[in-house]
Every structure is written in C-alpha cells, then in structure tokens.
Amino acid sequence: xxxGLQHFSDWLIYSVFSLGADSHLGTALNxxxxxxxxxxxxxxxxVFIMGIVNEYFPVERLKNYLHRNKLYGLxxxxxxxxxxxxxxxxxxxxxxxxxFVQGGIPLGVTFAFLITSPLVNEVxxxxxxGMFGLKATLIYVLSGIILGMLGGWILDKFNLTxxxxxxxxxxxxxxxxxxxxxxxxxxxxxxxxxITRGAWDIVKGVLLYVIIGIGIGAAMHGFVPENxxxxxxxxxxxxxxxxxxxxxxxxxxxAAGIVPVIQVFVAxxxxxxxxxxxxxxxxxxxxxEATLLKKVMTMKLIGIYFGxxxxxxxxxxxxxxxxx
Amino acid sequence: MRQIxxxxxxxxxxxxxxxxxxxxxxxxGLPAEVTKVEDIEEMMxxxxxxxxxxxxxxxxxxxxxxxxxxxxxxxxx
Numbered sequence: 001x002x003x004g005l006q007h008f009s010d011w012l013i014y015s016v017f018s019l020g021a022d023s024h025l026g027t028a029l030n031x032x033x034x035x036x037x038x039x040x041x042x043x044x045x046x047v048f049i050m051g052i053v054n055e056y057f058p059v060e061r062l063k064n065y066l067h068r069n070k071l072y073g074l075x076x077x078x079x080x081x082x083x084x085x086x087x088x089x090x091x092x093x094x095x096x097x098x099x100f101v102q103g104g105i106p107l108g109v110t111f112a113f114l115i116t117s118p119l120v121n122e123v124x125x126x127x128x129x130g131m132f133g134l135k136a137t138l139i140y141v142l143s144g145i146i147l148g149m150l151g152g153w154i155l156d157k158f159n160l161t162x163x164x165x166x167x168x169x170x171x172x173x174x175x176x177x178x179x180x181x182x183x184x185x186x187x188x189x190x191x192x193x194x195i196t197r198g199a200w201d202i203v204k205g206v207l208l209y210v211i212i213g214i215g216i217g218a219a220m221h222g223f224v225p226e227n228x229x230x231x232x233x234x235x236x237x238x239x240x241x242x243x244x245x246x247x248x249x250x251x252x253x254x255a256a257g258i259v260p261v262i263q264v265f266v267a268x269x270x271x272x273x274x275x276x277x278x279x280x281x282x283x284x285x286x287x288x289e290a291t292l293l294k295k296v297m298t299m300k301l302i303g304i305y306f307g308x309x310x311x312x313x314x315x316x317x318x319x320x321x322x323x324x
Numbered sequence: 325m326r327q328i329x330x331x332x333x334x335x336x337x338x339x340x341x342x343x344x345x346x347x348x349x350x351x352x353g354l355p356a357e358v359t360k361v362e363d364i365e366e367m368m369x370x371x372x373x374x375x376x377x378x379x380x381x382x383x384x385x386x387x388x389x390x391x392x393x394x395x396x397x398x399x400x401x
Contacts, residue, residue, distance in 0.1 A: 058388075059373050059374060059388075060373055063373065086374075087388075091332060091333045091334065091335030091337070091338060091375055092373070092374045092375050092388070094333060094364055095333075095364065095367060095368065095372055095373055095374065095375055096373050096374065098364070098368050099368070099371070099372070099373040100373075102368070167365065171368075197392065198389050201389070201390055205336075205337075292333065295364055296364075
C-alpha cells in the first residue's frame, strides 16, 4: 500500500538530494520523509473514520443508555469501548465524570470510561498502525479496552464514594437528572463538512508533535547502533516493565510524539510489550490530568485510581512480552 | 446584545474557541459579549459532557469541538 511512497522517499533523498543510501544522514532523512507522509495519511483516515462513528454515537447517547438499562456487567464493556472511540481531551474528563455521576452511572463504570479514554485514542491508533502494523495495534487497542473494564470493575469493589470531593457528593445526594439529549436529525451529507473539519483540526493539532517525534526517531534510527538497547533492556529482565511504566506515568507526552520514538527503541532491541506498556503509562496517566481531577476527587482517590491503572499497565506489559 | 459563552476548563481547544468567538464578533461588527466560563460548577449547569462548548444566548450550539470563526459568525446573524 505504501510502496509508492517508499519509492518517492528513495527518489527524493537518494536522487534529488543525492545522499548515499549507506550514509547515516541519508537513511535518517529517508526514514523521516517516508514516515511523516505515511503517518499523516493514516492519521487523517483514522481520525476521519472515528469522527463519523462519533457523530452517530456521541457520548451523551452512552450516558442515557447506561442510565436507562440494566446490563449485568456489560456496562463496563460499553463504557470502555466508548472511551476508546471518543476523542479525548484531558479537560473533558472532569465534565464527563460529573455528568456520568449525575446521570446515576456507577463510579466503577465511570472509571472504566475514564481509564480507556486517554489510553486508546484515534491519534495513537493511527500512528501505531504506521509504526508497528495491524497486529500490534489490535493487541494495543484490545488490551486498552480490557484494562479499562477490569480497572473500573476493581475500583467499583472499593468503597470510593466517601473519597469524592464534597461538591460531587452533594451532586450525588441531589436527584439524578434524566438525560436531555436530543438526537440531531441530519443526513450524512449535512454532517460531512463538520466531520472533515473536525478531523483536519485534530491532525493539524498534532502535526508538530508528529514531525518532532518522527524527527527524533529518524535521528536515533540512523545513529543509535543496532541492538543498542537490547544489550541493556532486551534480555527479558523482569524489572524492565515496571521500571518503564513507573518512569512513564509522570511524563506527559502526546501519543503523536512518543510512538515514533518508541518505535526506534523497539527496532534497537527493546521488547515490544515493554514499549507498549511504556506508551500506555505516558498517555494514559499524567500529572496534568491528576491536577484536573482534584476538583472532583480527593488526593487519596486519585492515588488509588492511578495506582490501580499503573498496576494493570505493568501486568499487561508482562502479558504482551509473553505473547509477542 | 447577544451573549456568547465559551465553556471549558482551559485546555488549548477551549482557548482556540474563545479566540475564534472574539474574532467572529469583531468581524461581524455586531454588539455581542463573549465570556469564558472556566468554573466547573457553573459549566455543569449546562449539562454538558464534552468541552469546549459554545453557548449563544443560553442555547448550546456546539459541544466537544472547536467552533470555527465562520460557524460562530453564522450564529450571530
């Protein structure tokens, strides 16, 4: 599918700029041009598809559905899947949290959504396909969804309501509001311009990170010796996974920037499972998100939430390394 | 006078929407007041789940994405 693109990059770098295919600079630049164009195409396509899905299944619909129906455990699956398909913005997490709680949705189910939403997002999926292929992407998406379900379910087992901030508790005590969501009656044709614009906005928003990420990746690709990380981290030492995740959690990086860098780590010998776990730690949990959540949760609850998710990401890292 | 409100706790998307709203008002030359609502409690009165939200005369027009200048200008007419 991307053969033509590879020919184009070869032609541009090796013929037009006449850099040698065996020089570090030549390979690095070739890698950069090829990856940037490929990722941008994938990014637009995936974000566009997600935009269409989202137009027809907005999160308000999930809220009303969960409010009305008894699902015997399936609500965790729905919340987590919706978390994956909803475009994530860290500042939406607080309104979402309140809205769900207000709608009488159990805390655990709300957490399932909250965990998966940043963990699996359209930008990360697109770049993942470009960098690691479909199989690894599928494993990443499925494990993100399962992680959200299990994390939410476990959190539901703790008695967490007393750990919410006073303001949220007062909302819980007041009557639950029925949803007032009206379905927009628009044809696909009428929706298309908004969807396209939305997709373009997202791509534009991460463009810089993609270029920086791939740039760093390309530079490392050309200059870091083969199996460099493998010597230190690739030997399957058990502690590499927890270490990678614990380092990743306080880091806050855009998925668009972090995946191309991770790809080089993998190419130079870091196990793919460790790399996926590292990425999940970086994008799934972050200090800015914790700061925002302070408005609705006590520090203790944020600690429990982050702790549970961290443990689950570490466990999935081990499982990936066994499977892959 | 039209009342435009941009709801959002202050992420980049919310700031862009606010900027677009100011620009739309300036371009249209119509009398309108643009306010930014950053307080979550105030925001929740509108019963929204995703931000940023564009509210024109207490009516929710766009939620969960950045509203462009021309879109906002359309609501001002």
